[in-house]
Amino acid sequence: MVDMHKPDMSIKGISRRRVAAFVVAVLTMVAMVACSGGYSFTGASIPPNAKTLSLKAFPNYAASVNPKLSQQMYEKLRTMYESQTSLSVTNNDGDLQVSGEITGYVTAASALSANDNVATNRLTITIKVKFVNLLDPDADFEQSFSRYKEYDASRDFSSVEDALVDQLVEELVDDIFNKTVVNW
Numbered sequence: 001m002v003d004m005h006k007p008d009m010s011i012k013g014i015s016r017r018r019v020a021a022f023v024v025a026v027l028t029m030v031a032m033v034a035c036s037g038g039y040s041f042t043g044a045s046i047p048p049n050a051k052t053l054s055l056k057a058f059p060n061y062a063a064s065v066n067p068k069l070s071q072q073m074y075e076k077l078r079t080m081y082e083s084q085t086s087l088s089v090t091n092n093d094g095d096l097q098v099s100g101e102i103t104g105y106v107t108a109a110s111a112l113s114a115n116d117n118v119a120t121n122r123l124t125i126t127i128k129v130k131f132v133n134l135l136d137p138d139a140d141f142e143q144s145f146s147r148y149k150e151y152d153a154s155r156d157f158s159s160v161e162d163a164l165v166d167q168l169v170e171e172l173v174d175d176i177f178n179k180t181v182v183n184w
Contacts, residue, residue: 046085046096046181047135053087054094058127062105066165069102073127076173085181098180100129103144107157110150121157124148125168131180143179147171 057074060066077098081089087096104126113119126146133139149164151157 046087047133050095050133050135051088052090052094053081053085053096053098054090054092055081056091056097056099058100058102060102060105062102062126064105064107066105066161069105069125069165069169072165072169073102073172076169077176080173080177081181084177095134096180097132097134098129098176100127100176102126103128104146109153118153120150121153122148122150123157123161123164123168125165125172127172127176129176129179141179145172145175145179147175 055074055078058070060070078089081087087094102125104124107121107123109118109120110122111118111120124146125148126144128142128144130142131140147168149167151160151164
């Protein structure tokens with residue numbers, strides 16, 4: 001007769017149910033790692049036979065030029081691809097190729113106060129990107145990405161520029177990464 005008040009113990013005080021749950025969890029993780037061709041935990045959807053991504057610096061053709069922007073875009077994109085994918089980032093001849101140019105860097109008034117003075121200004125950065133997928137030409141695209149941030153017009157632009165650019169570059173890099181390898 002089974003005593004209903006005692007738990008079913010099997011391995012030194014651990015129930016069979018917990019052992020089974022642990023085994024299922026380990027097998028699931030092993031299966032995910034074994035079947036990981038083309039999938040990563042970041043959501044990247046990369047062809048399994050893609051090994052390299054070539055990334056070119058983005059020349060700055062905007063009418064107003066921030067001298068650090070081109071290098072900042074390149075470094076942030078490089079870091080994103082290296083940290084979030086298994087691709088080797090190269091300068092030339094990658095299975096996937098990302099290039100582009102900075103086409104806009106504009107600050108302009110964005111809102112007026114009650115007495116018709118400028119209350120906020122907006123910094124907008126626009127990047128044109130060309131993506132070539134040598135393994136799947138249907139995935140190729142050319143597209144412009146644009147992001148903006150507003151700031152209080154009473155503040156001098158030079159005092160907020162670096163922080164605004166950092167935020168905008170982060171957003172643009174996310175947009176480019178998602179479009180190239182996540183397919184969102």
